[in-house]
Amino acid sequence: MTIRDESPAADEKRSPYNFAYLDEQTKRMIRRAILKAVAIPGYQVPFASREMPMPYGWGTGGVQVTAAIIGPDDVLKVIDQGADDTTNAVSIRGFFAKTAGVATTTRTTEATIIQTRHRIPEAPLSEDQIIVFQVPIPEPLRFLEPRETETRTMHGLEEYGLVHVKLYEDIARHGHIATTYAYPVKVEGRYVMDPSPIPKFDNPKMDNSPALQLFGAGREKRIYAIPPYSSVKSLDFEDHPFEVQRFEAPCALCAATGVYLDEVILDDRGGRMFVCSDTDNCEQRREAGHTGTAAGIGGESQ
Amino acid sequence: MSAPLLTAEGLTRLYGTRIGCAAVDLQIWPGEVLAIVGESGSGKTTLLNCLSARLQPSAGRILYAMRDGVTRELFAMSEAERRFLMRTDWGFVHQNPADGLRMSVSAGANVGERLMAVGERHYGRIRQTAEGWLERVEIDIDRIDDDPRSFSGGMRQRLQIARNLVTAPRLVFMDEPTGGLDVSVQARLLDLLRGLVADLGMAAVIVTHDLAVARLLSDRMMVMKSGEVIEEGLTDRVLDDPREPYTQLLVSSILQV
Numbered sequence: 282m283t284i285r286d287e288s289p290a291a292d293e294k295r296s297p298y299n300f301a302y303l304d305e306q307t308k309r310m311i312r313r314a315i316l317k318a319v320a321i322p323g324y325q326v327p328f329a330s331r332e333m334p335m336p337y338g339w340g341t342g343g344v345q346v347t348a349a350i351i352g353p354d355d356v357l358k359v360i361d362q363g364a365d366d367t368t369n370a371v372s373i374r375g376f377f378a379k380t381a382g383v384a385t386t387t388r389t390t391e392a393t394i395i396q397t398r399h400r401i402p403e404a405p406l407s408e409d410q411i412i413v414f415q416v417p418i419p420e421p422l423r424f425l426e427p428r429e430t431e432t433r434t435m436h437g438l439e440e441y442g443l444v445h446v447k448l449y450e451d452i453a454r455h456g457h458i459a460t461t462y463a464y465p466v467k468v469e470g471r472y473v474m475d476p477s478p479i480p481k482f483d484n485p486k487m488d489n490s491p492a493l494q495l496f497g498a499g500r501e502k503r504i505y506a507i508p509p510y511s512s513v514k515s516l517d518f519e520d521h522p523f524e525v526q527r528f529e530a531p532c533a534l535c536a537a538t539g540v541y542l543d544e545v546i547l548d549d550r551g552g553r554m555f556v557c558s559d560t561d562n563c564e565q566r567r568e569a570g571h572t573g574t575a576a577g578i579g580g581e582s583q
Numbered sequence: 584m585s586a587p588l589l590t591a592e593g594l595t596r597l598y599g600t601r602i603g604c605a606a607v608d609l610q611i612w613p614g615e616v617l618a619i620v621g622e623s624g625s626g627k628t629t630l631l632n633c634l635s636a637r638l639q640p641s642a643g644r645i646l647y648a649m650r651d652g653v654t655r656e657l658f659a660m661s662e663a664e665r666r667f668l669m670r671t672d673w674g675f676v677h678q679n680p681a682d683g684l685r686m687s688v689s690a691g692a693n694v695g696e697r698l699m700a701v702g703e704r705h706y707g708r709i710r711q712t713a714e715g716w717l718e719r720v721e722i723d724i725d726r727i728d729d730d731p732r733s734f735s736g737g738m739r740q741r742l743q744i745a746r747n748l749v750t751a752p753r754l755v756f757m758d759e760p761t762g763g764l765d766v767s768v769q770a771r772l773l774d775l776l777r778g779l780v781a782d783l784g785m786a787a788v789i790v791t792h793d794l795a796v797a798r799l800l801s802d803r804m805m806v807m808k809s810g811e812v813i814e815e816g817l818t819d820r821v822l823d824d825p826r827e828p829y830t831q832l833l834v835s836s837i838l839q840v
Contacts, residue, residue, distance in 0.1 A: 434662075440700065442700030442701070447688075449706065449709065453692065518706040519704050520707050
């Protein structure tokens with residue numbers, strides 16, 4: 282026998298889930314972790330990560346952070362590698378549309394919360410927006426120092442020489458700093474932080490950003506944050522300064538320059554094109570009449 | 584030369600009711616090499632670990648004369664200060680090089696790590712220093728970008744020494760630095776160590792069960808048995824004229840070829 286709610290409210294069409302899936306106590310716990318993270322920029326706050334109805338690696342950390350901060354009036358945008366229409370983005374957007382009944386959008390400027398996997402949108406963020414990053418491995422020192430006790434001590438005592446050992450190895454092996462994503466940054470001159478696997482192209486966008494930036498790692502059970510208008514400096518050497526990726530040609534669909542491009546393989550004879558990774562940005566530009574060299578073959582109706 | 588670099592008073596380390604080392608008093612003077620000898624289980628390594636602040640002693644205290652001339656007690660310092668001291672003014676050479684090296688990063692980065700840890704942020708200068716040190720420890724410069732896994736045991740040990748000496752420490756702790764190496768490689772390493780210690784004028788504490796190593800490298804030596812220091816003196820005096828029966832036994836048990 283199942284127990285049914287016979288109260289008058291049950292007459293209305295009610296979701297079987299609590300608002301935004303998580304129970305209120307869990308959301309309070311996550312909010313406390315977020316507050317601590319905001320108070321100590323770049324510091325990894327442990328939290329009691331919950332089992333979510335999706336596998337680890339699909340954004341369980343980001344989803345929990347979003348669930349803790351979302352309200353009924355929020356407008357949610359979810360992107361996966363810059364795209365709004367990939368499986369991960371579509372399913373997380375559908376998840377919150379179903380469990381929280383919030384409005385969703387693909388427009389960066391219309392969203393109040395943007396959950397992202399591995400990109401920061403090209404359109405500048407505003408003070409009214411919060412960006413939530415999905416983080417696989419929050420510890421920037423992990424690959425050089427496997428012991429958690431030791432990395433915590435190193436953060437505590439600000440011993441960050443090891444990060445430069447990794448950059449040194451890059452230069453020794455490749456002649457330049459070959460780390461292209463998850464490029465370590467120093468937040469507010471104190472904590473070294475892994476910005477999640479965003480391309481280093483996006484690192485400068487984190488510096489002095491008006492939007493609140495939250496990071497959630499579900500499997501590793503860590504939350505960290507960059508408050509608005511914080512300094513975020515990418516680490517480098519004096520004689521090998523930090524540089525972002527540069528692209529030779531503009532986007533093949535919308536002719537945008539100064540944006541992050543994805544390579545698209547066109548055939549098995551070496552044909553390829555580079556298009557905007559941020560699909561929303563690309564669509565907006567095309568609507569505004571910008572046309573790239575390959576606009577006809579991009580799959581977009583002409 | 585007026586004050587000892589490191590002074591230990593009543594240093595004791597207990598493992599439960601078992602004794603690691605008991606009531607050891609010693610002084611290390613700038614530029615001198617002290618050997619601690621004894622059989623396995625005599626407390627040599629426990630004593631070394633206590634002296635180098637890697638192990639908290641159960642009783643006793645250790646005083647160290649810092650570079651600025653102030654003498655401070657090691658375990659009264661903050662952990663941050665102690666760790667800073669350990670990676671700048673001290674070196675620690677492990678018996679097994681894999682314990683002291685980062686095996687997955689290149690030789691150059693291994694040597695450069697301490698420089699980067701104290702704030703060096705110029706790739707060119709770090710690399711130049713690393714090259715200089717590889718040369719000093721007789722490792723070919725074209726191996727600078729190879730990782731230590733591809734090195735022989737002797738090369739690894741020399742790399743570990745270079746990695747420790749790059750910040751010009753005033754005191755180096757060595758735990759059986761020649762253990763596990765074959766005899767000819769041992770001889771070369773000893774030659775190298777003797778040269779480096781003399782050139783750099785640093786003090787060293789060497790733990791060894793090999794009396795030949797102690798004879799070659801050290802100025803002064805201490806003999807340990809069951810956690811206690813039973814005899815100490817100038818190396819040549821102890822080895823040529825041992826007083827304690829145990830030391831006599833130890834000296835007489837060296838194989839003569």
